[in-house]
Amino acid sequence: MDNQHEVIVRAAKPADLSALCALFIEFHDFNLCGVPDRLARSDSLGGFDCVRLEANLRHLINTHGCNILVAESGGVLLGLAEIYIRQTSEGTAVAQRIYGHLQSLIVTEAARGCGVGQRLLRAVEAWADARGASELQIDCWEFAAGPLGFYEREGYRTLTRTLVRALTSDQRAVGKPEFAESHVVCQPK
Numbered sequence: 001m002d003n004q005h006e007v008i009v010r011a012a013k014p015a016d017l018s019a020l021c022a023l024f025i026e027f028h029d030f031n032l033c034g035v036p037d038r039l040a041r042s043d044s045l046g047g048f049d050c051v052r053l054e055a056n057l058r059h060l061i062n063t064h065g066c067n068i069l070v071a072e073s074g075g076v077l078l079g080l081a082e083i084y085i086r087q088t089s090e091g092t093a094v095a096q097r098i099y100g101h102l103q104s105l106i107v108t109e110a111a112r113g114c115g116v117g118q119r120l121l122r123a124v125e126a127w128a129d130a131r132g133a134s135e136l137q138i139d140c141w142e143f144a145a146g147p148l149g150f151y152e153r154e155g156y157r158t159l160t161r162t163l164v165r166a167l168t169s170d171q172r173a174v175g176k177p178e179f180a181e182s183h184v185v186c187q188p189k
Protein backbone atom coordinates (compact mmCIF):
# COMPACT_ATOMS: atom_id res chain seq x y z
CA MET A 1 0.00 0.00 0.00
CA ASP A 2 1.12 3.58 -0.75
CA ASN A 3 2.22 5.17 2.56
CA GLN A 4 2.67 8.62 0.97
CA HIS A 5 -1.02 9.22 0.27
CA GLU A 6 -4.04 9.29 2.53
CA VAL A 7 -6.92 6.89 1.90
CA ILE A 8 -10.11 8.53 0.64
CA VAL A 9 -13.49 6.77 0.66
CA ARG A 10 -15.87 8.07 -2.04
CA ALA A 11 -18.59 7.02 -4.46
CA ALA A 12 -17.30 5.25 -7.59
CA LYS A 13 -17.14 7.17 -10.90
CA PRO A 14 -17.31 5.92 -14.52
CA ALA A 15 -13.51 6.43 -14.76
CA ASP A 16 -13.10 3.71 -12.07
CA LEU A 17 -14.84 0.99 -14.10
CA SER A 18 -11.80 -1.02 -15.24
CA ALA A 19 -10.21 -0.92 -11.74
CA LEU A 20 -13.57 -1.98 -10.27
CA CYS A 21 -13.65 -4.97 -12.63
CA ALA A 22 -10.20 -6.06 -11.43
CA LEU A 23 -11.37 -5.84 -7.79
CA PHE A 24 -14.54 -7.83 -8.51
CA ILE A 25 -12.46 -10.55 -10.19
CA GLU A 26 -10.14 -10.65 -7.15
CA PHE A 27 -13.24 -10.90 -4.91
CA HIS A 28 -14.61 -13.81 -6.95
CA ASP A 29 -11.27 -15.64 -6.94
CA PHE A 30 -10.88 -15.16 -3.16
CA ASN A 31 -14.30 -16.73 -2.54
CA LEU A 32 -13.61 -19.45 -5.12
CA CYS A 33 -10.54 -20.53 -3.09
CA GLY A 34 -12.69 -20.71 0.06
CA VAL A 35 -15.73 -22.50 -1.42
CA PRO A 36 -14.48 -24.11 -4.67
CA ASP A 37 -17.56 -26.31 -5.09
CA ARG A 38 -19.98 -23.38 -4.79
CA LEU A 39 -18.77 -20.88 -7.39
CA ALA A 40 -18.01 -21.14 -11.10
CA ARG A 41 -14.38 -21.00 -12.19
CA SER A 42 -13.78 -18.15 -14.62
CA ASP A 43 -12.12 -20.53 -17.12
CA SER A 44 -15.31 -22.63 -17.16
CA LEU A 45 -17.11 -19.44 -18.24
CA GLY A 46 -14.53 -18.81 -20.98
CA GLY A 47 -12.97 -16.02 -18.87
CA PHE A 48 -14.70 -13.08 -17.26
CA ASP A 49 -17.01 -11.09 -19.51
CA CYS A 50 -15.56 -7.70 -18.53
CA VAL A 51 -17.73 -5.81 -21.04
CA ARG A 52 -20.86 -7.15 -19.39
CA LEU A 53 -19.41 -6.65 -15.88
CA GLU A 54 -18.56 -3.01 -16.67
CA ALA A 55 -22.09 -2.46 -18.05
CA ASN A 56 -23.58 -3.86 -14.81
CA LEU A 57 -21.27 -1.70 -12.69
CA ARG A 58 -22.10 1.42 -14.71
CA HIS A 59 -25.79 0.72 -14.01
CA LEU A 60 -25.08 0.33 -10.28
CA ILE A 61 -23.29 3.66 -9.94
CA ASN A 62 -26.04 5.49 -11.84
CA THR A 63 -29.10 3.97 -10.18
CA HIS A 64 -31.05 5.27 -7.20
CA GLY A 65 -31.05 2.91 -4.20
CA CYS A 66 -27.70 1.25 -4.84
CA ASN A 67 -24.08 2.32 -5.15
CA ILE A 68 -20.45 1.31 -5.15
CA LEU A 69 -18.15 3.02 -2.65
CA VAL A 70 -14.41 2.86 -3.20
CA ALA A 71 -11.28 3.40 -1.09
CA GLU A 72 -8.60 5.21 -3.07
CA SER A 73 -5.01 6.16 -2.30
CA GLY A 74 -2.83 8.17 -4.68
CA GLY A 75 -5.20 7.47 -7.59
CA VAL A 76 -5.20 3.69 -6.99
CA LEU A 77 -8.33 1.82 -5.89
CA LEU A 78 -7.63 -0.30 -2.80
CA GLY A 79 -11.12 -1.65 -2.22
CA LEU A 80 -14.82 -1.43 -2.96
CA ALA A 81 -18.22 -1.97 -1.35
CA GLU A 82 -21.41 -2.76 -3.34
CA ILE A 83 -24.49 -1.63 -1.43
CA TYR A 84 -28.29 -1.64 -1.88
CA ILE A 85 -31.26 -0.22 0.01
CA ARG A 86 -33.97 -2.86 0.42
CA GLN A 87 -37.41 -3.01 2.00
CA THR A 88 -39.32 -6.07 3.21
CA SER A 89 -42.59 -6.72 1.29
CA GLU A 90 -45.85 -5.46 2.77
CA GLY A 91 -48.56 -7.99 3.64
CA THR A 92 -46.20 -10.85 4.45
CA ALA A 93 -45.37 -12.49 7.78
CA VAL A 94 -42.08 -10.57 7.87
CA ALA A 95 -41.88 -7.39 9.98
CA GLN A 96 -41.68 -4.18 7.93
CA ARG A 97 -38.14 -2.88 7.67
CA ILE A 98 -35.91 -0.77 5.48
CA TYR A 99 -32.36 -2.08 5.52
CA GLY A 100 -29.05 -1.79 3.72
CA HIS A 101 -27.68 -4.90 2.01
CA LEU A 102 -23.91 -5.14 1.58
CA GLN A 103 -23.52 -7.42 -1.43
CA SER A 104 -19.73 -7.26 -1.88
CA LEU A 105 -16.79 -5.90 0.11
CA ILE A 106 -13.18 -6.38 -0.93
CA VAL A 107 -9.86 -4.79 -0.03
CA THR A 108 -7.06 -5.78 -2.42
CA GLU A 109 -4.70 -8.25 -0.76
CA ALA A 110 -1.71 -5.89 -0.52
CA ALA A 111 -3.79 -3.28 1.36
CA ARG A 112 -5.44 -5.57 3.95
CA GLY A 113 -4.93 -5.14 7.69
CA CYS A 114 -4.52 -1.32 7.53
CA GLY A 115 -8.07 -0.28 8.42
CA VAL A 116 -9.36 0.14 4.85
CA GLY A 117 -12.09 -2.52 5.20
CA GLN A 118 -13.28 -0.92 8.43
CA ARG A 119 -13.45 2.52 6.77
CA LEU A 120 -15.43 1.16 3.84
CA LEU A 121 -17.83 -0.60 6.22
CA ARG A 122 -18.40 2.59 8.24
CA ALA A 123 -19.04 4.54 5.00
CA VAL A 124 -21.54 1.89 3.86
CA GLU A 125 -23.35 2.12 7.22
CA ALA A 126 -23.51 5.93 6.95
CA TRP A 127 -24.78 5.67 3.32
CA ALA A 128 -27.56 3.26 4.34
CA ASP A 129 -28.44 5.23 7.48
CA ALA A 130 -28.85 8.42 5.44
CA ARG A 131 -31.40 6.55 3.26
CA GLY A 132 -33.61 5.48 6.15
CA ALA A 133 -32.16 2.01 6.80
CA SER A 134 -32.46 0.74 10.36
CA GLU A 135 -29.73 -1.89 9.91
CA LEU A 136 -27.13 -3.32 7.53
CA GLN A 137 -27.35 -6.96 6.40
CA ILE A 138 -24.53 -9.04 4.92
CA ASP A 139 -24.41 -12.55 3.45
CA CYS A 140 -20.99 -14.15 3.59
CA TRP A 141 -19.45 -17.54 2.89
CA GLU A 142 -18.03 -19.24 5.97
CA PHE A 143 -14.51 -20.68 5.62
CA ALA A 144 -11.29 -20.46 7.63
CA ALA A 145 -9.76 -17.46 5.79
CA GLY A 146 -13.18 -15.83 5.30
CA PRO A 147 -14.46 -12.52 6.67
CA LEU A 148 -16.72 -13.72 9.51
CA GLY A 149 -14.17 -12.74 12.19
CA PHE A 150 -13.85 -9.28 10.63
CA TYR A 151 -17.61 -8.69 10.73
CA GLU A 152 -17.93 -10.00 14.29
CA ARG A 153 -15.18 -7.59 15.39
CA GLU A 154 -17.15 -4.83 13.73
CA GLY A 155 -20.26 -5.63 15.78
CA TYR A 156 -22.21 -7.97 13.45
CA ARG A 157 -23.96 -11.17 14.61
CA THR A 158 -25.37 -14.17 12.76
CA LEU A 159 -29.13 -13.93 12.17
CA THR A 160 -29.84 -16.97 9.94
CA ARG A 161 -27.83 -20.01 8.84
CA THR A 162 -27.95 -22.12 5.67
CA LEU A 163 -27.50 -25.78 6.64
CA VAL A 164 -26.35 -28.33 4.05
CA ARG A 165 -25.75 -32.09 4.03
CA ALA A 166 -24.57 -33.99 0.96
CA LEU A 167 -26.94 -36.72 -0.20
CA THR A 168 -25.68 -40.18 -1.18
CA SER A 169 -26.08 -41.32 -4.77
CA ASP A 170 -27.46 -44.77 -3.84
CA GLN A 171 -30.66 -43.00 -2.77
CA ARG A 172 -31.04 -42.07 -6.45
CA ALA A 173 -30.60 -45.67 -7.73
CA VAL A 174 -33.16 -46.60 -10.40
CA GLY A 175 -36.16 -48.48 -9.10
CA LYS A 176 -35.50 -47.65 -5.43
CA PRO A 177 -38.40 -46.02 -3.57
CA GLU A 178 -37.78 -42.36 -2.73
CA PHE A 179 -37.95 -43.20 0.95
CA ALA A 180 -38.64 -46.27 3.06
CA GLU A 181 -41.98 -46.07 4.81
CA SER A 182 -41.47 -46.29 8.56
CA HIS A 183 -43.93 -46.65 11.40
CA VAL A 184 -43.14 -45.28 14.81
CA VAL A 185 -45.34 -45.43 17.86
CA CYS A 186 -45.09 -42.17 19.73
CA GLN A 187 -45.32 -42.65 23.47
CA PRO A 188 -45.70 -39.56 25.63
CA LYS A 189 -43.03 -39.42 28.35
Ligand SMILES: CC(C)(COP(=O)(O)OP(=O)(O)OC[C@H]1O[C@@H](n2cnc3c(N)ncnc32)[C@H](O)[C@@H]1OP(=O)(O)O)[C@@H](O)C(=O)NCCC(=O)NCCS
Nearest residue numbers: 105106107112113114115116117118140146147149150153
Ligand atom coordinates in the same frame (compact mmCIF):
# COMPACT_ATOMS: atom_id res chain seq x y z
C1 LIG B 1 -12.62 -8.75 5.04
C2 LIG B 1 -11.79 -7.56 4.51
C3 LIG B 1 -12.71 -6.65 3.69
C4 LIG B 1 -11.23 -6.79 5.71
O1 LIG B 1 -10.53 -5.66 5.19
P1 LIG B 1 -9.20 -5.11 5.90
O2 LIG B 1 -8.87 -3.80 5.32
O3 LIG B 1 -8.14 -6.15 5.86
O4 LIG B 1 -9.72 -4.96 7.41
P2 LIG B 1 -9.23 -3.87 8.49
O5 LIG B 1 -7.75 -3.66 8.35
O6 LIG B 1 -10.11 -2.68 8.41
O7 LIG B 1 -9.54 -4.68 9.84
C5 LIG B 1 -10.33 -4.18 10.89
C6 LIG B 1 -10.19 -5.13 12.07
O8 LIG B 1 -10.65 -6.44 11.70
C7 LIG B 1 -9.60 -7.42 11.85
N1 LIG B 1 -9.74 -8.37 10.73
C8 LIG B 1 -9.56 -8.12 9.41
N2 LIG B 1 -9.83 -9.23 8.69
C9 LIG B 1 -10.17 -10.19 9.59
C10 LIG B 1 -10.56 -11.56 9.45
N3 LIG B 1 -10.67 -12.17 8.26
N4 LIG B 1 -10.85 -12.25 10.59
C11 LIG B 1 -10.77 -11.66 11.81
N5 LIG B 1 -10.41 -10.34 11.99
C12 LIG B 1 -10.11 -9.64 10.89
C13 LIG B 1 -8.32 -6.60 11.79
O9 LIG B 1 -7.27 -7.27 12.45
C14 LIG B 1 -8.73 -5.32 12.48
O10 LIG B 1 -8.74 -5.51 13.87
P3 LIG B 1 -8.14 -4.35 14.85
O11 LIG B 1 -9.03 -3.14 14.62
O12 LIG B 1 -8.28 -4.94 16.21
O13 LIG B 1 -6.74 -4.14 14.39
C15 LIG B 1 -10.58 -8.06 3.65
O14 LIG B 1 -9.83 -8.97 4.40
C16 LIG B 1 -10.96 -8.71 2.35
O15 LIG B 1 -11.15 -8.03 1.35
N6 LIG B 1 -11.10 -10.04 2.35
C17 LIG B 1 -11.40 -10.78 1.13
C18 LIG B 1 -12.81 -10.54 0.62
C19 LIG B 1 -13.88 -10.79 1.65
O16 LIG B 1 -13.88 -11.78 2.38
N7 LIG B 1 -14.85 -9.85 1.68
C20 LIG B 1 -16.03 -9.93 2.49
C21 LIG B 1 -17.09 -10.62 1.71
S1 LIG B 1 -18.71 -10.53 2.42
